Each structure stands twice: as structure tokens, then as C-alpha cells.
């Protein structure tokens with residue numbers, strides 16, 4: 001996270017993060033959306049049929065209740081995934097883990113009043129799925145332990161405020177980046193796939209036609225949530241996906257468009273869990 005601040009720990013109970021074997025280094029974020037499901041970015045995981053997936057899952061650790069990256073926080077615990085399901089088109093993966101309620105240390109009370117979902121008004125420990133997309137300029141927050149400056153990972157969970165952008169606004173204010181398909185010289189990486197992703201960052205506050213940088217997600221924050229609160233509820237509108245550098249003018253962060261995936265998420269979770277688990 002670039003340009004952020006130490007997060008309020010209580011504000012991010014649904015935050016998860018991924019480590020992989022080999023010093024178990026932190027490398028991606030995630031977000032709890034149900035008792036045994038974490039939403040993250042597919043580019044955080046190996047997608048192959050040519051290796052033993054069970055072995056692969058054992059090389060991964062998902063951490064819950066974390067705050068100080070290198071310290072054991074009260075109530076912090078980890079599990080290994082039992083399954084990873086990839087969205088075919090979007091940078092989105094559903095990571096299945098054993099029941100959090102059953103595995104959390106007693107110090108950490110996981111409140112999961114409903115099995116999930118787009119309507120989670122009594123929920124506390126997981127993020128809500130959106131029923132509709134956010135508007136241009138909506139105030140959102142993202143968090144993670146990714147880079148706070150070149151090559152430097154955060155020691156304490158960082159949070160930053162960014163604004164959601166409409167696709168038109170994003171493309172219009174990103175002069176050298178995220179070109180619409182019809183502009184010359186655009187490579188595939190330059191194109192915003194509006195069905196699957198959207199932009200958030202600092203708006204064009206000085207009105208020079210470019211989005212102002214300074215606040216953004218960065219490497220190591222991938223897979224973490226973009227939370228756009230609605231009626232006091234934490235709604236996960238985005239998953240940190242990609243960008244051109246971090247916090248640069250002209251190059252807002254790109255997030256997976258979760259509102260377009262709610263049905264896939266709910267159907268996938270339902271198809272892998274016992275109905276009344």
C-alpha cells in the first residue's frame with residue numbers, strides 16, 4: 001500500500017493473507033466471504049493440471065486475524081487451503097479452507113450469523129458481496145502488507161482511501177495507460193476489460209486530465225479487498241489485481257469487478273459445501 005497509514009485492526013476482521021513455503025514469505029492478500037471461503041486473485045495461485053494439487057495446497061498458508069506481519073497477534077491463526085477454484089475469465093479465485101469457526105483460537109471469536117452473502121446485515125467477521133456496482137467517485141478502502149515503497153513490505157497492516165472510477169472516467173484520465181481498444185499502440189495489458197475489472201485511485205483533483213497518484217495498492221497487496229462501505233456494511237467491490245507501477249499519475253489501480261461475479265461466487269460456494277454446513 002502506497003500513501004496509506006496503519007490500519008485500524010478492528011476495521012479489517014475479514015482480512016486474510018497468503019504465504020508460501022520457502023521461508024513462508026508473505027505474497028498476497030485475501031478476504032473472508034464465508035466460514036470456509038476466502039476470495040483472492042487468481043494470479044496469486046498456480047493454475048495447472050500437471051502437478052499434484054494436494055501437494056501444492058500444502059505449500060500455502062492462509063493467515064487470519066493478522067496485523068503485525070512478523071509478530072504473533074492475539075487470535076492470529078493459519079490454515080492450508082483445501083481447494084482453489086479459479087474464475088475462467090476474471091482475476092478471481094475462491095480459496096476453500098477448513099471452517100474458521102471450528103479452527104479459530106478461543107481468543108478470536110468468529111461471528112458468522114449467516115452462511116454468507118450479499119445480504120449480511122448481521123455479519124461482522126466477513127465482507128459482504130455486492131448486489132450492485134459502486135458509482136463514480138465512491139469512497140473505498142483497500143489494505144494489505146504489500147510494498148509501502150520500492151521493495152519494502154509493510155510490517156503493520158496498511159490501509160489507504162481511494163475512489164472508485166467509472167470506466168469512462170478511468171480511460172479518459174489515464175492518457176498513456178488503459179487505452180480503449182480502438183486507440184493505436186494499445187497492448188493487451190493496456191486495455192481495461194470492463195466486464196471483469198474497474199479502476200480505483202486518486203481522482204483528477206488538479207483537473208489536468210490525469211488521475212493524480214500518491215495512493216494505491218502495490219505488489220503484495222494483490223488478492224486483497226477493495227471495501228466500499230454501503231449502509232455501514234463492508235462491501236467487497238474489488239479485488240486488488242494489477243496496475244502500471246504503483247500510485248503513479250495516469251495509472252490508477254485495477255481491481256476485479258466483484259459485483260459481476262457475485263452469482264459465480266455464490267454458486268461456486270454452494271456447489272462445494274454441504275448445503276447446511
Ligand code: 4AZ
Nearest residue numbers: 217218219222242243253
Ligand atoms: C502487483 O504487482 C500489483 N497499483 C498489484 C496492484 C497494483 C500494482 C501492482 C496496483 O501485484
